[in-house]
Amino acid sequence: MKINGYELALSEADLKEKLEKQTTKIELISPDFEGYKALSDGDKKALHHLVNAAKILNKVFLVQDHSLNLAQKQGLEAAAPESEYAALALRFFNSFNGVEGLNGIDKDPVELFVGIKGFKGRNFYPEDLGVDEFHEILIKMLEAGKIEEVRKILSARTMVRRSGNELKAIDYTEFFAAEFSEIANQLELAAHYTDDAAFKDYLGWQAQALLQNNEDMDMLADKHWAVLQETPLEFTLSRENYEDEMTPTVFDNPVLAKLLEQHQIEATSKDMLGIRAGIVNKAGTELILKFKEHMSELAELMPYKEKYHQNIGAGTELKQTMVDVDLAALSGDYAAVRGGITTAQNLPNNDKLSVKTGGGRRNVYHRQVRQSVDREKMRKIMDKLVSPDLHKLYNPEADHIFVIGHENGHSLGPDSSYQDALGLYKHIIEEHKADVISIAFMPEYVKNGTISADTLKEIYASWVIGRLFLTAQPQYAQAHRMADLIQFNYLLNNHVISFDNNHKLHINFDDFASVMNRLLEETIAVQLSKSPAAAKEFIDRYTVWSETSAYIASEIQKLGVKPYKEIRMYF
């Protein structure tokens, strides 16, 4: 079957297999949800407008991601009512939210159409622009004194197109003016209806930021957003820049890198946009805040704490809000599930002006994402790979507590200047650090009465079984999975975990805390070294793919892996 002249690359049977056997469904909330019914009439209306904003934004994301996304999606939508094959292809397209994507297992992206591939610079840059030509043009433009134009080309908020022999940058607020103006309208309507003053205020700033070509407006919107703690509704316009692999290449060219430095031009990868809308869950939020209360005590327990300045210390309030959210809508970057979907997200990132100028962060936990774990499959994994006495300890709520510790862990330890100094390895080490802080400090939460000793055991076991059992050997680009492998090997080497002759896991709970504290010490030492070589050495030492790991991966794969996710929206 052809859509706009492009043959589908996956057969109907293959699509069926992927969607029926390899896809986890994530069910977002519907208007029947109790938390929705409990909202005031004003907030109910506001939520509908926020969901409208999310739907409009998705079109912006599709354009940022690939020049053919929109046309191929529309082609599939037109064909779907008449053709089962096209209907399946459309569902698969929607699970990637695009024409192609990684699935977290295969090295190469899965492509939906023959002849349509993703680009290094996504659709932020012209498709036919190679890395060498990109650098040559920038160097020529700088030599010709076009400093401001190059600054715009390398900014996080522009689309770049050819202009004769040069490149030109178009600010998102201009390139996407029609969509941004519609989204701003929806936000203003939501602001009109909501009962919450702080939320109303934020929505007003966010709407303005979409209408003006001015980074300061984003900063102000972000600052108003980051302090929201008590609002009944949640709305996020996310701007993260992990997808654009073109912009960072400028640092690989020494001549260009030097020119950029001379002219004090920062090169920041392009922001992909996404929207999340939902309802703040009060009970879930209270639990998260209980963990926050003790952060300054944990800061005192950090290894080498006298050698660096920490974000939190005794008496300083952490500029961090946290909420647990029942999701009504995910769109754009959030809905592009390519290998995984996050259960919590702490924004803004370090590259954003609001953070650089002292603004705080807001961490949002995604209830419907974490509730989508495949319990049946976990039971099968345990039957194969875990000693029976440990089965009762596996608990998805305990995994959620681990995630809270991980997110809080990012706020402890050496600051981002140490993290960034590790270059290519910074993400692995930082994610690993956050994991290790979470587990190493969990016993403190037993001491201060936040959790019970039984829950601590559940956290340990659920973490090892649910996270450290890997499905495939991870690559450098998969920071979280590489971190998991480091921890798995460290626990194995130190006999905290072991496998008997029947390949069943046993856990030595008595040594868990002391071994994790040693690992934390080694990890902080790596960050303090500011040495990419030391980071690489550490990573390589602990990411050996052993026979044990290979065995676990092959057993889990036999049970059938579900690398795809389908988000179901009801608003």
Ligand SMILES: [Zn+2]
């Ligand atoms: Zn993290």
